[in-house]
Amino acid sequence: MNIVLLDPRQTESEYWSISSKRQLEHLQQHLEITVGDTLKVGIREGKRYLTEIVEVTEQAIKLKPLKEESVPAKLPVTLIVAMPRPKVLRRLIMDSVTLGVEKMILLHSYRVDKSYWQTPFLQQLDHYVTLGLEQAGDTVAPQIEIHKRFKPFVEDVLPGLITAERPAYVAHPYVEQPMPFAIDHPCTIVIGPEGGFIPYEIDLLIKNGCQALSLGNRIIRTETVIPYVFGRLFSTC
Known part of the structure; x- marks a missing residue:
């Protein structure tokens, strides 16, 4: 604390x-x-x-x-992440809040087990947000949204989050174009489940404005990829 x-x-x-x-x-x-x-x-x-x-x-x-x-500045990021396993969810919320995301969206996808949405941890999100804020020395919690239907979210909500000045990047190991480095603009980041988004989901994300970009050909755990991608995108070195 x-x-x-x-x-x-x-x-x-x-x-x-x-x-x-x-x-x-x-x-x-x-x-x-x-x-x-x-x-x-x-x-x-x-x-x-x-x-x-x-x-x-x-x-x-x-x-x-x-x-x-002074209160630490936020990262200008909307983080969209496929609902992880319950034990991972706790760490993911705390770490994302500590890193300073502005907004978080938990999303269903094909490889997300439906039982994950029944976890009592979803009723305790404010507690884990508080722990993340206390760790970072922050006072302002990110907005957190839950969307249990993939297709309606991607088609109806996601396009409203994307502009020329605020692009959306989906991390995907099976493309060649690399994730950008040291950007100077806000963005939306989309992270899939442990097994990755299925081809249909990737295609739908791209169709609705996302850029599929690679962090390399290694398959990285959800809780590992988030600090990795933030460090890459917002590095000042």
Whole structure:
């Protein structure tokens, strides 16, 4: 936890209060905070501050804001990813939020097991978003959408996300044209399931405005390909 996220209602008085059991246990057991220590705090969907701890009890930690700090910039990316296995979903959400995506879309496809959509983790997305924000020191959550029908999404929704200034790239190992490097514009990235999109799905994505591009001929796990492609697209080296 590199920042403590607070609900705006917890910051309405002169002294702010941390009362979440999870946050209290982390701060008291792992950081061993004491009165007078400084703590980085963010207001959910708002600003970020350096604060001073003024009181510590078992029930709450009270804080005094000292100065405003900058919130990390987002990556100008809409990430569309085929619904992964439930255990992968947790890591994928946290890592994508930590990396700073603006918007995420979970999508069904032929090789996505229908049982994945029954996972209770889908009801806990906000928790994993919070963990990702705390890791990154961010305060603003990405928008997350769920689309359980591939064809209607690709034909009716996807074209509205694509413009000349904001192209869409689908990672596909069976084409020759490489994924671009160090771009200077926003984009939409489409990542398939573990077994990849079937030919019909790739064709439909291309027909509706996506460019199929390669990251090499290795088949990469979903949770690995996302930081890899972001690092490639937005590298400043």
